[in-house]
Amino acid sequence: MNRSTMVLGGAAALIAAAPFLIPDFYVNLLNYVGMATLVALGLVLLTGVAGVVSFGQQAFVGMAAYTTAVLTTSTQLSPWLGLLASLALVATAAVLLGVVTLRLSGHYLSIGTIAWGIAIYYLFGTLPGLGQYYGIDNIPPIRIGDFSFDTPLTLYLLIWSATLAALAAARNLLDSRPGRAIRALRFRSAMAESFGIDAGALKLVVFLYAALLAGVAGWLHAHFLRFVSPHAFGINAGIDYLFMAVIGGAAQVWGAVVGASIVTLLREWLKDWLPKLFEHTGNYETIVFGVLMTLLLFRTRDGLTPYLTRWFPPTPQPVPPLATPVLPRRERPPVGTVLLEAQGLHKAFGGLVAVKDMGLQLRAGEILGLIGPNGAGKTTMFNLISGTLASDSGLVRLRGERIDGQGARAIARLGLVRSFQHVHLVSQMSVLDNVALGAHLRGRHGTLAAMLRADRRDEAQLMAEAARQIERVGLGDSMHKASGSLALGQQRIVEIARALAADPLVLLLDEPAAGLRWNEKQALAELLSNLRAEGLAVLIVEHDMEFVMGLVDRLVVMDFGEKLAEGLPLEMQAHPAVIEAYLGGVA
Amino acid sequence: MNTDIALWMVQDGVVTGAIYGLMALALVLVFAVTRVIFVPQGEFVSMAGLTLGTLQLGQTPGTVYLLVGGGLLVAAVEMVQAARLGLLRQRLPRLILAWIILPVAMAMLVVWLAPHKLGSWVEMALTLGLIVPVGPMLYRIAYRPLANASVLVLFIVSMAVHYALTGIELAMFGGEGLRTNAISDWVLGSGSMKIGAQSIWVVSASVACMVVLWFFFERSLYGKALRATAINRVGARLVGISTDLAGRTAFLLAAAIGALSGLLMSPITTVYFDSGLMIGLKGFVGAILGGMVSYPLAVLGAVGVGLLESFSSFWASAYKETIVFTLLIPVLLWRSLTARHLVAEDEEE
Numbered sequence A: 001m002n003r004s005t006m007v008l009g010g011a012a013a014l015i016a017a018a019p020f021l022i023p024d025f026y027v028n029l030l031n032y033v034g035m036a037t038l039v040a041l042g043l044v045l046l047t048g049v050a051g052v053v054s055f056g057q058q059a060f061v062g063m064a065a066y067t068t069a070v071l072t073t074s075t076q077l078s079p080w081l082g083l084l085a086s087l088a089l090v091a092t093a094a095v096l097l098g099v100v101t102l103r104l105s106g107h108y109l110s111i112g113t114i115a116w117g118i119a120i121y122y123l124f125g126t127l128p129g130l131g132q133y134y135g136i137d138n139i140p141p142i143r144i145g146d147f148s149f150d151t152p153l154t155l156y157l158l159i160w161s162a163t164l165a166a167l168a169a170a171r172n173l174l175d176s177r178p179g180r181a182i183r184a185l186r187f188r189s190a191m192a193e194s195f196g197i198d199a200g201a202l203k204l205v206v207f208l209y210a211a212l213l214a215g216v217a218g219w220l221h222a223h224f225l226r227f228v229s230p231h232a233f234g235i236n237a238g239i240d241y242l243f244m245a246v247i248g249g250a251a252q253v254w255g256a257v258v259g260a261s262i263v264t265l266l267r268e269w270l271k272d273w274l275p276k277l278f279e280h281t282g283n284y285e286t287i288v289f290g291v292l293m294t295l296l297l298f299r300t301r302d303g304l305t306p307y308l309t310r311w312f313p314p315t316p317q318p319v320p321p322l323a324t325p326v327l328p329r330r331e332r333p334p335v336g337t338v339l340l341e342a343q344g345l346h347k348a349f350g351g352l353v354a355v356k357d358m359g360l361q362l363r364a365g366e367i368l369g370l371i372g373p374n375g376a377g378k379t380t381m382f383n384l385i386s387g388t389l390a391s392d393s394g395l396v397r398l399r400g401e402r403i404d405g406q407g408a409r410a411i412a413r414l415g416l417v418r419s420f421q422h423v424h425l426v427s428q429m430s431v432l433d434n435v436a437l438g439a440h441l442r443g444r445h446g447t448l449a450a451m452l453r454a455d456r457r458d459e460a461q462l463m464a465e466a467a468r469q470i471e472r473v474g475l476g477d478s479m480h481k482a483s484g485s486l487a488l489g490q491q492r493i494v495e496i497a498r499a500l501a502a503d504p505l506v507l508l509l510d511e512p513a514a515g516l517r518w519n520e521k522q523a524l525a526e527l528l529s530n531l532r533a534e535g536l537a538v539l540i541v542e543h544d545m546e547f548v549m550g551l552v553d554r555l556v557v558m559d560f561g562e563k564l565a566e567g568l569p570l571e572m573q574a575h576p577a578v579i580e581a582y583l584g585g586v587a
Numbered sequence B: 001m002n003t004d005i006a007l008w009m010v011q012d013g014v015v016t017g018a019i020y021g022l023m024a025l026a027l028v029l030v031f032a033v034t035r036v037i038f039v040p041q042g043e044f045v046s047m048a049g050l051t052l053g054t055l056q057l058g059q060t061p062g063t064v065y066l067l068v069g070g071g072l073l074v075a076a077v078e079m080v081q082a083a084r085l086g087l088l089r090q091r092l093p094r095l096i097l098a099w100i101i102l103p104v105a106m107a108m109l110v111v112w113l114a115p116h117k118l119g120s121w122v123e124m125a126l127t128l129g130l131i132v133p134v135g136p137m138l139y140r141i142a143y144r145p146l147a148n149a150s151v152l153v154l155f156i157v158s159m160a161v162h163y164a165l166t167g168i169e170l171a172m173f174g175g176e177g178l179r180t181n182a183i184s185d186w187v188l189g190s191g192s193m194k195i196g197a198q199s200i201w202v203v204s205a206s207v208a209c210m211v212v213l214w215f216f217f218e219r220s221l222y223g224k225a226l227r228a229t230a231i232n233r234v235g236a237r238l239v240g241i242s243t244d245l246a247g248r249t250a251f252l253l254a255a256a257i258g259a260l261s262g263l264l265m266s267p268i269t270t271v272y273f274d275s276g277l278m279i280g281l282k283g284f285v286g287a288i289l290g291g292m293v294s295y296p297l298a299v300l301g302a303v304g305v306g307l308l309e310s311f312s313s314f315w316a317s318a319y320k321e322t323i324v325f326t327l328l329i330p331v332l333l334w335r336s337l338t339a340r341h342l343v344a345e346d347e348e349e
Helices: A003-021 A024-049 A057-074 A079-101 A106-126 A152-174 A177-194 A199-225 A235-248 A254-276 A285-299 A305-309 A378-386 A408-414 A431-438 A447-451 A456-472 A488-501 A518-533 A545-551 A569-574 A576-583 B003-034 B041-056 B063-085 B088-116 B120-131 B134-146 B151-173 B197-219 B221-231 B233-238 B243-265 B276-289 B295-315 B317-326 B328-338
Strands: A142-144 A147-149 A338-349 A352-363 A366-371 A393-398 A416-418 A506-510 A537-541 A554-559 A562-567
Touching (some): A003 A024, A024 A177, A024 A254, A057 A079, A057 A106, A057 A235, A079 A199, A106 B151, A106 B276, A106 B317, A152 A199, A152 A254, A177 A199, A177 A408, A177 A431, A177 A447, A235 A254, A235 A285, A235 B151, A254 A305, A352 A537, A352 A562, A366 A545, A378 A393, A408 A416, A431 A456, A456 A488, A562 A569, A562 A576, A569 A576, B003 B197, B003 B221, B003 B243, B003 B276, B041 B151, B088 B120, B120 B243, B134 B151, B151 B276, B221 B243, B233 B243, B276 B295, B317 B328
Parallel strands (some): A366 A554, A416 A506, A506 A537
Antiparallel strands (some): A142 A147
């Protein structure tokens, strides 16, 4: 039992004891907090973790509340069937809306959610079947057999069971294979794609989960108040939910409880005494909330939860046991087989021809160096091969299969993995988690399995593999540090470990030695030599000539987008055209 | 539906569309220069309408407190900053003049003139004088400290500002709506082809704003500098363009366009303290129809929204708002199918 489980257990015990100790009025208030927590939790995952801002969660709450209200009042259906129907409807709406908006850049999605929230709100108010602005009353309570949830205390138990279950599921999710991928979306979606992570599909999954949580909250809302009306689902409710997520904080699921409690309780308190200050009645608490939100965002983007959790030092992640059964590896082609082949690659940016009729071959068990003066087109060539950029003409084959025109994800699946010239690590995540991201395609379990903790064996294998690669590159001591806290040179090494965790056949390294000290470079050279001996094919772009000359088997020299020469390192050092390109017209 | 009704509805649609078009202009302008999705744009409209309405009743509008309070707040923020830089003594006189003396003078002028009911033109000028300075104040207080934040953080701040402003408007004007007197009540044409003077005012003001903005951005050095800031903030700073000044100018223009729209609109519909959000958002729908980048397309989109609203209020008046806002979804779908850069930019850590 680790410390975070103890904190969780303590909090659960406190929550369970609370309703027996306080008056009904406060129990009801906590019921509101619980329902708001469900919605805010969805937003924490969506906004804080995946980087997608939605102002439309209240529409999902409303849809579910109205669905169950209509079904249970007009057709006398059991509320449990109402729950199923509500969730089905909410899921359909969320998928449709998500498919439309999630492919666009973030603010379009946000505007889309505002528009959709308003459209639904007016629909609630006008549809005759929904009781228009008066709403629907006489909604039956939720029952199990003869037991009905109709007192603040019983509802408290129901609401908080749902809320705690959702919190636990979210916590499990974040600590898993799909969870790591979701945590990479906000800051590093391009990197995620290059390790085979489908960013769009994952965002949709998170959006769906957030909508379903809102749906559960809506269902509880309808059977808690026994009454629904449009006013609870206006655009202001959507803004409130987002404020809860932002105030509580994005980084962790506890932010949802903190945010929902602060906003709900503060509103109650402000409603009591603000009207005494003004001559008219109205929602003056919006002034306070608006100002507080702005001030909060001036100071921090992480919400208030980090200030609270400071007192609970984080539990150290357990070191994954290396004896765990090893993940299956790809079949290795024999040394000398041509793995990667590029022919006639051409790329122009407007009038500037960056790469002109370039070709190269890379064999298993070989390190090929791609060198050339600054601006020679090396990185463009690199991006064309890895699928980050589309070429104007020419083709790239990986093990005989055309990969040009295929997306980064498909290429990753075939066994080609790259590092980035500018480090692309998720800096708040530990080194271990970052490297485990590389092994994403080698795991199987999805979101649901992760939430239910059905993924533990698979997960242990992934973590053990990540740990092995970290040990291998010599960063075993830093395994649990946040990757952003390492020196830049070490971060580059973490990138290599992450690439190795993907079990690649072809490894593309963009300036891996930049920022390394002399002995670190020696270690890197040794590592790459070992990989070569294992039959890996490595393409390396590098400026450090001493490093390159001592390491590579062959060199391709580029200048002005074209291949200048190709051959053994010693030949290249003596090649007149190469000398001229580097030293400039020494006649 | 007969031709008369159709014509009347086209006219109605074009007039409201022109107001939304002005909103769309301001939104595109602010977004292009500062990357702020300025949800509270409509708040200037409702504030201007209610301020003018209060002045026409011969009373002092609550906006005077907003102006003076905002000025004092900016002065305080600026003083703290100047003190930190050790420049307090050099900057103090200008600060006091710009953010304390001028707003207080403006407020006193309004308090003095309000009971005299000096007629539409004077009251409109006073309204502009009260509201337009609020734009740069808002930028200085709420957005400038976050100038380098991501679009999404700025968006959340916009929602917070909207929240605060709606509450403040409620405190200033109360919950009741106001409708102002038309600038003049002559009517062009006769029979079914009557066009009110107010309609002509609205449409011509909208066109004039577009032309002025076009000249400003295409022909003036200052406008070009603003565009440069929009394209590359760091680059603009390196060549000596102040991003701070660009932001303040964008918000000044946005407030001016908003206040003008409020003056034009308030004789046509009753304005409430919370009318701003819906007006602003409909401008948004128009701006998105125009792709958030092009001024003429944004205005065209907004006129389309006005027409749609006008016609749907004939066929299905109860569903008017639902129809207008649902329209955005197919538009976004179309944009997502045609957009080139599908992968969202990563946020900076």
